[in-house]
Amino acid sequence: MLQDNLIKFFEESFKEHSDAPAITDYFTSEVFTYYTLAQEVAKLHMLFDACGLKEDDKVAVVGRNNPRWAAVCIATLTYGSTVVPIMQDFDANDINHIIAHSHARLLFLSDIFWDIVEPDSARRVKAAFSLSDFRCLYERDGEKLTAFQRDILRHFNARYPKGFLPADISYEAPALKHVAAICYTSGTTGFSKGVMLTVGNLTANVSYTLSRKLFGRGVRTLGMLPLGHIYGFVLDMLAPLAAGSHITLLGHIPSAKVLTKALQGVHPHVVCTVPRILEQLTRKEVLERMQTGAVRLASLVPAMNSLIEPAARKILTHAFGGEIRLVIVGGAPLNREIEHFLLRIRFPFTVGYGMTECGPLISHSAPEEFAAGSCGRIVSRMEVRIASSDAAKIPGEILVRGDHVMAGYFRDKRSTACAIDREEWLHTGDMGTLEGDVLRVRGRLESRITLPDGREVYPEEIESRLNVMDGIMESLVAMHEGRLVAFVVPDYEQADHLGIGMNGIREMMDANLAALNASLGDAPHIEAIILYPSEFEKTPKMSIRRYLYVK
Incomplete structure (x- = not known):
């Protein structure tokens, strides 16, 4: 049975690392130490009190990644309410749908997003605040909250007359079954559902990263994933903060030029990314520099020798800032030829697999344990079953259950019943094989193409080549x-x-x-x-x- 609690992870981390940098905004250079972050959380708790926020109330957040984005999420989680992270890349219709569907009571958003919020979608919203400085953009009833935020420092000093001390960092741990976050999917089917993730779901995920020592005090990370997506929400924010790491946030998934500059400026130890970024960096920074003409990767790899491999590893390490210890890849399969190349030069990377409904981790391995062509090994507290007659050889739908699996879809019992069967197996919609505890994902069930002769094609595998x-x-x-x-x-x-x-x-x-x-x-x-x-x-x-x- 799960004994830890995510909220206590934050309490302990903020106290222990109070003097260490927590989050840096890459574009503005603004830095929050863990002490500063805890202060902002305390101020937000006072604002929530003034708003009359309750345990079941929802706080929606949308805007570019920045330290205040993270502060709102942590404040909501530690207050005992429910955060609704919204991806900034969603279009206006999706954003309005999520605000309305989630029954959001408070909004925190970048100023440009306030202009697209429609009155009908915000009819349950009591107040909206800017992610740039937390000023009140809108309140439904008078100007009480506007005045409160204007005088927040006075209120804060009155609450803590001896100053805000590490001993003041204390959060009540909610029940593990409490819904901590509702994350709306951004899938390829075009239908977005609100995934209810409990404190227990998020605790189990973060606990896994702590047990594997993926992050730690002084570890520098470069956060390029959207915090509104579960991958970025957990791996670029919750897990590093629980471990005392220093996160530098890019506003969004960057262009190649911006990413290259950021890597050289931050010198990260850990980077979480999607295959496309790693593939492009490997191709542009290493392969095209090591060969003349359009020589295919497949012809280069067999020619590798003991002299070329260290040189290639050095070039790619430099491309990642020179101090990279681990690149975690998720969200899609990694190209096999690129993977072969990275394994050959012994570059520190690993591929994981997950989904929003599992908050997100299902499988992962350390680089030294990684099996080629796989998505790692099944993580602790999770079970996986393949719906086929031979799980190791014949692809079938991947079914999962365990502490990471969501409570269900918000306000959608029908979809929940379709996704989770009576034996509590979550049907992922992905096809794969399982040999021992090593998982290999072939592609989406809905993407599978059946040819007239009965043979099956998984388009993602061909696209990767x-x-x-x-x-x-x-x-x-x-x-x-x-x-x-x-x-x-x-x-x-x-x-x-x-x-x-x-x-x-x-x-x-x-x-x-x-x-x-x-x-x-x-x-x-x-x-x-x-x-x-x-x-x-x-x-x-x-x-x-x-x-x-x-x-």
């Missing part, structure tokens, strides 16, 4: 006019660098198609590559919204 080939920015595999094809967005920047036009790009795609099909062996082949004119629309975690393109 395509996305590291010359001249390809991204791809999407689908049935089109009765044929299995790949829609490809060309890498026009690379084409310009090579001095080739559209004819050259088409020739490059012909070569890529031949190489791809040769690598697929007896598996179904792609019949054509079709050039797509613009980047595919994506979720905030950079997954393609497949439903927009596959009919």
